[in-house]
Amino acid sequence: MRTVWTFHSAVSLVFGRDAILQLGDIAKRQGGKRVLIVTDAILDKAGILQKTRDSLEKEGLAVEAFTGGEPEPSFRAADACMTLAKSFRPDAIVGLGGGSNMDLAKICAVLLTHGGTPRDYVGDDKIPGPVAPLFCVPTTAGTGSEVSAASVLTDSDNHIKVGILSNYLRPRVALVDPLLTVSCPPKVTADSGIDALTHAIEAYTAVDNATFPLPEGERSVYQGKHPLGDLTGEKAIKLVGKYLRRAVHDGNDLEAREGMALAATLGGLAFSNVGVALVHAMEYPVGGAVHVSHGAGNGLLLPFVMRFNLPGREKEFAAIAHLLGENIVGLSEHQAAEMAIDAVVKLRKDIRIPDRLRDIGVKEEQLRPFAEKAAGIKRILRVNPRPVTVDDIHEIYRAAY
DSSP states (O other): OOOOOOOOOOSEEEESTTGGGGHHHHHHHTTOSEEEEEOBHHHHHTTHHHHHHHHHHTTTOEEEEEOBOOSSOBHHHHHHHHHHHHHHOOSEEEEEESHHHHHHHHHHHHHHHHOSOGGGGOEESOOOSOOSOEEEEESSSSOOTTTOSEEEEEETTTTEEEEEEOGGGSOSEEEEOGGGGTTOOHHHHHHHHHHHHHHHHHHHTSOBGGGOOOOTTOOOSOOOBOHHHHHHHHHHHHHHHHHHHHHHHOTTOHHHHHHHHHHHHHHHHHHHHHOOOHHHHHHHHHHHHHOOOHHHHHHHHHHHHHHHHOTTOHHHHHHHHHHTTOOOTTOOHHHHHHHHHHHHHHHHHHTTOOOSGGGGTOOGGGHHHHHHHHHTOHHHHTTSSSOOOHHHHHHHHHHHO
């Protein structure tokens, strides 16, 4: 039985409106002289890259930008980013954008320091030591990658997403400026926001730390449910329930944008210490095959996995219903727990997340192969509160189809 848990974050968290204006000073004080910004063409066109560049150049730093970031980034995108990095020779990396860009920045920081290829680091705790100074600046509110210990890339050859996990991937500074999310369109806002909710719910309902089934001799950044994970997860769930609909329906609602930015960061703190579980394991093969956004895939699958995990987690599910704004007064624990699933379904509908796998292009004959791939992702399945088999996963996919 485990009796010790730990809690890790970015070294520093800078949060607030117009925080981006401080980036140059922060990078300079951290010793940066040559900074590579890892971002994408959309953020370049939106002017967010220029605002970031201006903050750095104002402090006299040399700046180069990689704008080849892509949704659910591939190994090929990582290789292209490294080609530019080797030419520019930065001493600090800025990940600017959604989780995809931040994840690219993370693997770039690893490869600059330790060499090799992205495949060398897939799995848990494969990075041998600290990486190049990394600053993460999210422009969406969802992934929590600005504080997490993970980089998720797409293995296009095998049609599956893969995770690289190490506490060395946690950024030197997470700079969260809610104003950078204002230009985020409704669909991206919805997909990102339901991703934040998935992170928080999976962490809050995870297997207990005391019984976390980590095999002897293995190490993991994930460690199961513990008090600080509960604290951050609960607050994230409450913020999503209060603000996600508002952020989707009115992108200029600054209070909602700020609330969702905080929800995403808190959800990132929760899941990156406790772990994600069955929802993520099931989304990886789906996203790798049909190229749905990670958030939309998670949001689609979330209530079906909640239904599977309900036995043994009724207390937590009842609390989730309350945190999402449901009136559970006078209900039994089981009735309140059921309301948590209903609340997620309602939220999903209100922000137009697809509710069936067939709606995103999945074919019925793909379900069993997906289940077999998902069942092999042991590093996150062991976080799930209920043991799961290939047949269980297949049945959940069938229910979601």
